[in-house]
Amino acid sequence: MLRPFDLGPTQWYILHQLIHHGPTAQRDLGQLLQVERSTLTVIVGALVRKGWVEQAVDAADQRRKLLRITPAGTELWAKLPDLSAIINDAAFTGIDQADMDAAVRVLRLATERLDAFIEKGHIA
Template structure:
């Protein structure tokens, strides 16, 4: 295994700044797009993410859904409660543990997810229409790689901000 050549710090810093600005712009646009498009279906963006996770992963306990959404369990419970009230998700006895409950998408919830997802994919097609196939594939691969790297850092507990190096999992460590 050969070592990666070191990039000049100023070049890496410029690239990091440019990536930060580009990702921030993209996330901001998508947050507003998601809020405006998804909320017109009487569910929040977070509820839509929960619905998506349950469609893609299948029935899940609240803790597993909380981990998938990167939310605390109480917030996830409120999200699930709202989806149950609206008839998009149901609670069932967990097949592996009689004391536990599993969340499952209802047929109505699946139809809603598919409708929202179809509209969002149509929007992506409009964005990609003028790009050649190689560029489309490269853009998707880069975004997937960045998402995986960011996910790995987030899950590993890597933090950001001025107190990140001093903050650990030790409850006695104070930051701020």
């Protein structure tokens, strides 16, 4: 679905973040995506070269890089398929809402427990 636009799924998510949440620190995107800094640097570099994202030094913290969508990125976004809707439809159509709510509760609790486990240094 994204190939005709010369876009990968992680690139799509970065554009999604910038469109829906505005300028974002590159470091924060790494945490959201759970990807290594070097991997994110390559992905962001590709978006910058394509002219869809601009990278600037954060005025509040000169050590941080702030990412912004460009006008060309906004124009591209308007043409892209809505992956969120497509994925949600494929995964969840026909599933009872009570079952969905229970699954969300279980996954949220499991994620919180795993995050706490990692924070305690059990996983490097």
